[in-house]
Amino acid sequence: MSFSSLPIQQRIPNLVRHCSFQQLKQVHAFLISSSLARHPALPSLCIRRAAELGKTYHAGLIFSSCVSGDPHHILPWNALIRGSVQFGQHDKALNVFANMIQSGLTPNEFTYSDVFSACAALRDYQIGKTTHCRSLKAGLDLIPFVAVSLFNLYSSTETPRPPTASAAAAGVIDARKIFDLISTKSTGLWNKMISVYTRIRDILSARKLFDEMPCRDVVSWNTMLSGYVRAKEVERAKALFDEMPERNVFSWTSMVRALTDTGDLGTARKLFDEMPERNVVSWNCMLSSYTQSGMFKQAMDLFFQMQSLQIPPDGFTFVAALSACAHLGALKIGAWIHFHLIGDLLQFGSIVGTALIEMYAKCGDINSAFRIFIKTAEKDVFCWNVMIKALATHGRAKDALRLFASMSKEEQKLELNDFTFMSVLFACNHGGLVEQGRQIFESMERNFNIKPTMEHYGCLIDLLCRSDRIAEAYQVVKEMPYEPDFMVWGALLGGCRAGNDISLAEKVMESVEEVYDDDGSGVYAIMSNVYAASSRWSEAQKAREKIMDRRIWKTPGSSSVVDASHVGKQRSDLGV
Known part of the structure; x- marks a missing residue:
């Protein structure tokens, strides 16, 4: 039987299911004019569409x-x-459900299934639990498709709305009950x-369930493999990887990630090179591991190599590559990536813009950095923080403070964090x-x-000491809610040396010796210099002797020079 020969009541559901909004209005008008709207079934299809x-x-x-x-x-x-x-529109779905209950209607299995789906999407454990009780009393909770929706609700353990970790853990227990x-x-x-189970690091329960599976597919193996990777159980991950009857690109990439997470980049690269196929995620995994390990x-x-094979990069690729350029000081290559590969920032957003x-x-090109900042749409708090810190580093402290003032305005709707204030205090310093x-x-x-951390106090104390306000800095140290560390004592002693305040320096040293540990070589060296600056040579010598007596050794200074010759050929090949 052809579609056109079907009764109109049977044709309308098929039409409505895939129609545009304009077509929907035409269908609804037809239902009204033909009296087919009297029964709620067909208008309900229009509501849903x-x-x-x-x-x-x-x-x-x-x-x-319909309701009237x-x-x-x-x-x-x-x-x-x-x-x-x-x-x-999951919140709207729950509002409709609440109005439905208030109107005295009794939900059916289809109602509950969709409400559980809305609760799962919103991670709303409390409303889901209450609705579960309703479905349980109605005897509808174990209808297969309802139970699956209920399971999806409880299995959504990464929940912003449950106030405690125990609530999320209870969700896992409930999910398992429904599953069984x-x-x-x-x-x-x-x-x-x-x-x-793997998300909450319960690898034993995950593996037990995996072993009980009557039938596994490649997703089953990959799920268990990623669980081992997440738990950093590399040996078990490798054993499972070797057992896999079928591997896909996700399997290989997970195993590479397991090795890079342990710092074994040599073995990871060997496995990466053996991969039968790679996608951009595989390349990013290896690339970001190099940058995070300082192997720029x-x-x-x-x-x-990725470019030579014409693998299309994504935002994560650019972030890793630009990070490497930043640490190598490879401005020309970074600019080439910007102009030839990234181009329009709007398609990548704040993360690539920040990189x-x-x-x-x-x-060293702070002006280009600021131009990128201006062009970056929807800047997040991290983007603002990085720009403030960059301006401060380049000696533009007042510009950094102006940017902070703009960032703090209510219309920006940004939630300032610890790093924001570290950046601004760094600028002031x-x-x-x-x-x-x-x-x-x-x-x-x-x-x-935002409660100031030890680092914020340290930055303020250093600022006061650099400005020869040593007594004020010492007062901050005495009043702060943390035990001062050697960085704080070192800043104070440095201020005492600059201001030739030996009396305060000796008070500081008394406090240092009370909390002495093996990381204090710099403090004793500074104290020696304080005495030397006042020509008190015997005290200076004694401070030096304490370094030797307690076997505290000053770490020799070192510097590194980047050899950019290794990228010379690639640069010329790419026309950089």
């Missing part, structure tokens, strides 16, 4: 007309809930339960802006509800 298309207002109009005609029919309610879930009650389990459901030359070599800012700033530094430090807890 309008909600799926995000046409909330239109869906509400059809819904209102037959307020006790459940179909329009279910349609609006389902459509809202499909479009991602489902009579016919798909392989996908087994995989999901294993994944839940190897990172650039791999990036050029470019950092690259230009570390390579480099610019000698003592009063501004004190005001910003005092505003942290008062205006932004």
Whole structure:
């Protein structure tokens, strides 16, 4: 039988399922004119489709007309809930459900399935739990598709709304209870339960379930493998990898990641080179591992190899490559990546924009860094922090403070963090802006509800010492809620040396000796220099002798020079 020969009541559902909004309005008009809208089944399809298309207002109009005609029919309610879930308006779906309960209607299995899906998407464990109790009383919770939705809710353990870790753990226990009650389990459901265990690092339970599986697919093996990788159980990961009857690119990449996470980049690279196929994630895994391990030359070599094989890079590729350029001081290569590969920043956003800012700033081109900052759309707090720190490093402390003032404005809607204030205090320190530094430090807890850390106190103390306000700095040390470390004592002693304040320096040394450990060579060396600056040679000698007596050795200074010749050929090949 052809589609056109079907009764109109059977053709309309197929039409509505895939129609555009304009076509939907035509179908709805036809239903009204032909009296087919009297029964809520067909209008409910229109409600669902309008909600799926995000046409909330239109869906509400059809819904209102249906409910006013037959307020006790459940179909329009279910349609609006389902459509809202499909479009991602999960809060709206839960609001409709709440109104449905208030109206005295009894939910059915389709209602519960969609409400559980909305709760899972929102990670709303509390509403999900309450709704589960309702479905349990109605005897609908173990209908297969309802149980699967319920399982998906409880298996969403990474929840922002449950207030405690114990609530999330309870979700895992409930997920397992539901899993055990489902009579016919798909392989996908087994995989999901294993994944839940691996996310909370319960590798023993994950492996036990994996071994009990009646049928495994490649996803099952990969899920268990990624669990071992996440738990840093490399030997078990390698054993499972060797057992795998079928490996895909995810399997190989997971094993490479396991090796790089342990610092065994040599074996990781060997395995990477053996991969039968690689995707951009595989390349990024190896590339980012090189940059994180400080192997910037190897990172650039791999990036050029990726380019020669014409592997399309993504944002993560650019971040890793630009980080390597920043540390190598390879400005020309970084600029080449910017202009020839990245081009329009709008397609990559804040993460790549921040990497470019950092690259230009570390390579000495602060003006280009600031231009990138201006062009970067939707700047996150990390992007602002990096730009402030870059300006401070390049001696533009006042520009850094102006940027901080702009960042702090309410319309930016940014949540300032510890690093923000470290960057600003660093700027004040480099610019000698003592009063501004004190005001910003005092505003942290008062205006932004951020408790200063030891590092913030250290930065303030260093700022005061550099400005010859030693007594004030010492008062901060006495009042701060942390035990001073050697960095703080060192800053104070450095200030005493600059201000020739031997009396305070000796008080500081008394405190240092009370909390002495083996990392204090610099403090005794500074104290020796304080005495020497006042021509008190015998005391200077005694301070030096304490270094020897306690076998505290000053680490010799060292410097490194980047040999950029290794990228010469690649640069010329690429026309850089």
